[in-house]
Amino acid sequence: xxxxxLEWSKSRKKFMVxxxxxxxxxxxxxxxxxxxxxxxxNTPTVIWNLPLIWVYAFLxxxxxxxxxxxxxxxxxxxxxxxxxxxxxx
Amino acid sequence: MNLTYFLFFICIVICTLIITxxxxxxxxxxxxxxxxxxxxxxxxxGLAIAGDYISAASFLGIVGTIAISGFDGFIYSIxxxxxxxxxxxxxxxxxxxxxxxxxxxxxxxxxxxKKMRLLMASSTLIISVFYMIPxxxxxxxxxxxxxxxxxxxxxxxxxxxxxxxxxxxxxxxTSWVQIIKTVLLLSGTFLLALTVFSKFNWSIFDLIEEVKLxxxxxDQFFIPGQxxxxxxxxxxxxxxxxxxxxxxxHILIRFYTVKNALEVRKSVLTASWIIGIFYLMTxxxxxxxxxxxxxxxxxxxxxxGNLAAPLLAEALGxxxxxxxxxxxxxxxxxxxxxxxxxxxxxxxxxxxxxxxxKKGKSTEKEQLRAAxxxxxxxxxxxxxxxxxLKNINVTFLxxxxxxxxxxxxxxxxxxxxxWRRFTQSGAIxxxxxxxxxxxxxxxxxxHIMDPINGWIQKEPLINLLNPGIISIPIGFxxxxxxxxxxxxxKNFDFEAFYLKSQTGISKxxxxx
Numbered sequence: 206x207x208x209x210x211l212e213w214s215k216s217r218k219k220f221m222v223x224x225x226x227x228x229x230x231x232x233x234x235x236x237x238x239x240x241x242x243x244x245x246x247n248t249p250t251v252i253w254n255l256p257l258i259w260v261y262a263f264l265x266x267x268x269x270x271x272x273x274x275x276x277x278x279x280x281x282x283x284x285x286x287x288x289x290x291x292x293x294x
Numbered sequence: 295m296n297l298t299y300f301l302f303f304i305c306i307v308i309c310t311l312i313i314t315x316x317x318x319x320x321x322x323x324x325x326x327x328x329x330x331x332x333x334x335x336x337x338x339x340g341l342a343i344a345g346d347y348i349s350a351a352s353f354l355g356i357v358g359t360i361a362i363s364g365f366d367g368f369i370y371s372i373x374x375x376x377x378x379x380x381x382x383x384x385x386x387x388x389x390x391x392x393x394x395x396x397x398x399x400x401x402x403x404x405x406x407x408k409k410m411r412l413l414m415a416s417s418t419l420i421i422s423v424f425y426m427i428p429x430x431x432x433x434x435x436x437x438x439x440x441x442x443x444x445x446x447x448x449x450x451x452x453x454x455x456x457x458x459x460x461x462x463x464x465x466x467x468t469s470w471v472q473i474i475k476t477v478l479l480l481s482g483t484f485l486l487a488l489t490v491f492s493k494f495n496w497s498i499f500d501l502i503e504e505v506k507l508x509x510x511x512x513d514q515f516f517i518p519g520q521x522x523x524x525x526x527x528x529x530x531x532x533x534x535x536x537x538x539x540x541x542x543x544h545i546l547i548r549f550y551t552v553k554n555a556l557e558v559r560k561s562v563l564t565a566s567w568i569i570g571i572f573y574l575m576t577x578x579x580x581x582x583x584x585x586x587x588x589x590x591x592x593x594x595x596x597x598x599g600n601l602a603a604p605l606l607a608e609a610l611g612x613x614x615x616x617x618x619x620x621x622x623x624x625x626x627x628x629x630x631x632x633x634x635x636x637x638x639x640x641x642x643x644x645x646x647x648x649x650x651x652k653k654g655k656s657t658e659k660e661q662l663r664a665a666x667x668x669x670x671x672x673x674x675x676x677x678x679x680x681x682x683l684k685n686i687n688v689t690f691l692x693x694x695x696x697x698x699x700x701x702x703x704x705x706x707x708x709x710x711x712x713w714r715r716f717t718q719s720g721a722i723x724x725x726x727x728x729x730x731x732x733x734x735x736x737x738x739x740x741h742i743m744d745p746i747n748g749w750i751q752k753e754p755l756i757n758l759l760n761p762g763i764i765s766i767p768i769g770f771x772x773x774x775x776x777x778x779x780x781x782x783x784k785n786f787d788f789e790a791f792y793l794k795s796q797t798g799i800s801k802x803x804x805x806x
Contacts, residue, residue: 210793225383232376236369236532239518240525247517253499256516258365265372266570269379273566276382277559284556287797 209293213286220279224272231268235261298614299441302621310459310628313470317463324661327464328395328640329550336557338473340564343548345472346633347374347539347565348479348572350433350626351692356573357606358599359521360580361592364511366521367580369528371573373535375566380540382562388711388795390549390558397543397707398645404710404791405718408650413725415645417703418543419638420729421695423676425544426634428691430680433627439596440604440620449680455628457673460635461666465551468632475629476568482622486603487575489610490582504585515584527758534693534700534762541699541707544637555798579603586610635673643668690741694732697762701769702728709773711795714788716773719780724773731768735761 235258238246247256321327334342352374359367393399397418398411430449437448459467494500502516509515522528539545549558583592583602586609595601607619643665648656656664706725709716736742739761743754758764794800 213797221383228379232536233529233532235372236525236529239528243519243525253502255502256365256518258518259368259516262365262368262372266375266574269376270566270570272379273382273563277563280559281556287799290797291799 209286209290213283213290216286217283224276228272232265235265296613298617299620302617303624306621306625307455309474310455310467310471313474314459314463314467317466317470320466321462321464321662324395324644324658324665326466327662327665328636328644329547330465330469332551332553334469334551334557336552336560337564338469339548339552339557339561340568341476342469342472342551343545343561343565344568344572345474345476345479345629346544346548347569347630348476348626349429349630350436350623351429351688353479353483353576353626354436354600354603354623355598356576357579357583358592358602360577361583361587361602362509362589362599363521364509364515365518366528368573368577369518369522369532370535371576373532374539375570375573377536377539378562378566378569380536381545382559382566384708385540385546385711386549386558386562387555389546389707390552390555391798392711392795393550395547395550395644396640397546397703398641398649400707401710401721402649403794404716404786405721407718410718410721411645411649413722414706415641415650417698417725417729418641418645421542421699421703422544422634422638422641423672424691424698425542425695426631426638426676427679427683428686428688429627429631429634430676431683431686432688433624433631434680434684436600436623436627439601440623445684446681449677452624452628452631453673453677453680456631456635457670457677459628459632460639460669460673464665464669465636468636469548469551471625471632472629475625478622478625480568480572482619483572483575483579483603486607486610486615486619487578487582490578490586490606493582493586493610501581501585505581508584508586508588510589522759524757526763527760530758530763531760533766534696534760537700537704537762537766538696539699541703542695543641543703544633547637547640548633579606582606631676635669635676638672639665639669642672687741690736693741693760694736697732697736697760697765698729700762701732701765702726705766705769705773709770709777711792713774713777714792715777715782717777717780717782720773720775720777723776724769727772727776728765728769731765732761735765 246258249255250257250260252260325331356367356370359370389400392403398414401414402411430452433452434445434449437443438445459471494504506512506515511520514520522531549561552558552561580602583606587605592599592602592605595605604616604619608616643661647664648654648661702725705728706721710721735756738755739758740754741759742748743750743752745751745753
């Protein structure tokens with residue numbers, strides 16, 4: 206029981222901790238960039254002349270959904286370990 | 295009101311009442327009434343979550359805000375969507391595993407004393423009712439504008455419908471009303487967005503150029519800062535939006551309506567896809583309004599910009615499309631308020647009546663009866679408040695709910711689930727301080743204190759419309775400090791609790 210628990214909790218931590226750090230930086234650098242580099246974030250891009258911040262905002266929309274799919278895929282694998290734990294109890 | 299409008303509305307009212315009738319026949323147990331017996335699939339629940347979440351304020355409000363202020367309106371959309379990451383990662387599965395009907399169940403698993411359940415139930419009631427009243431007020435004003443019914447009639451119709459759905463149909467009817475709403479809302483906005491796009495020969499570039507001509511802001515329209523000129527305000531708003539959803543009881547109790555963790559995750563995934571696509575379409579509608587209708591016409595119709603989507607519908611598809619979009623807005627309102635009534639009802643009848651007053655000893659039949667009476671009372675009281683508070687500051691109350699959810703409810707939920715050293719006193723201190731901080735900060739902010747037309751006619755002490763950046767840390771810190779100052783409960787088996795919250799495996803299973 207304990208070994209499986211450790212395997213589960215380790216594998217989960219290894220996946221979640223880096224992910225959370227990246228996400229935190231990724232999401233809050235959008236409003237923070239408005240604060241620190243307003244000039245840079247408003248420079249027009251090649252995409253329909255939209256300022257860079259629009260591209261960044263769209264990236265956040267896409268990223269949210271991508272991360273969710275990654276997470277659910279990982280969670281399915283972790284569920285298998287949980288099932289093992291439940292059977293061994 | 296002409297015939298087209300009438301037919302659309304009657305059709306929606308009849309359909310939803312048929313669902314309620316069907317649900318009422320199924321409602322034999324409390325599990326069915328409060329949680330639809332966990333019988334929804336992840337996909338259905340995802341549609342219902344989207345229906346529960348997207349209020350008329352986000353549909354009409356965000357289209358209008360984008361049409362008037364450009365990028366700053368879009369900030370809301372991104373924050374609203376990203377908040378589901380927090381829901382998925384931190385609270386959705388634990389709440390499903392730890393509770394049965396309400397958030398009170400979750401906290402009672404760790405802190406079994408009655409007062410903790412009472413605290414959680416009160417905070418659910420505060421958040422849900424304070425969210426419901428502005429929704430009702432705004433919808434009353436909206437239906438009045440769209441259909442020329444007077445304010446009281448509009449509020450009365452919506453209040454009556456939401457009460458009927460919940461009293462007779464419970465969670466089953468509420469869920470299906472929300473599912474229908476999501477389908478209608480998505481098809482309505484999709485239709486409008488496509489029509490807008492086709493007007494500009496399917497070229498985003500043409501649309502953008504036309505937008506610049508339609509707004510007095512010109513090129514500046516696409517630069518942030520038109521609505522929220524202070525970048526600190528943007529950071530604060532973003533924080534409150536991202537953390538707020540994970541503290542909203544009416545969203546969280548939806549995770550009881552599916553059967554396992556896999557379906558919980560599917561619910562969040564479905565809801566996020568829908569919400570993401572929906573906000574992309576509102577962006578298109580906002581830009582379309584500026585390009586096709588123009589700033590001047592929009593503002594002269596209604597200074598808040600809330601009529602952007604209806605005006606656009608009328609310009610593109612005439613009376614018929616306007617009638618359809620109005621019906622969609624109407625369904626949007628009833629679905630959201632029904633969700634709020636059921637979450638308040640659960641907090642009142644399950645937590646306060648069954649567990650606290652009756653000490654957990656009432657029978658299924660009594661509980662069911664109590665739930666229906668509570669739903670009836672909550673529906674009536676909220677409607678009466680909305681009738682009397684026509685002139686209340688709607689944005690103030692909506693901000694209040696999000697800030698309270700993020701600074702009072704969320705810290706306690708998260709620390710309860712994840713922090714070993716968390717104590718009961720810490721939870722009480724955190725919740726009360728978070729609530730007080732939110733109310734005080736909003737009161738001394740520009741919503742209430744305004745030299746020209748505020749309730750208090752003075753310069754605001756804090757110049758933040760969204761004080762989340764101050765109140766959220768206060769909520770978390772006070773809960774943490776409160777816990778560190780009090781003794782932890784040594785008898786509590788945190789490992790077993792944590793295992794159950796993350797995997798659903800209960801302690802008895804492990805010991806055997």
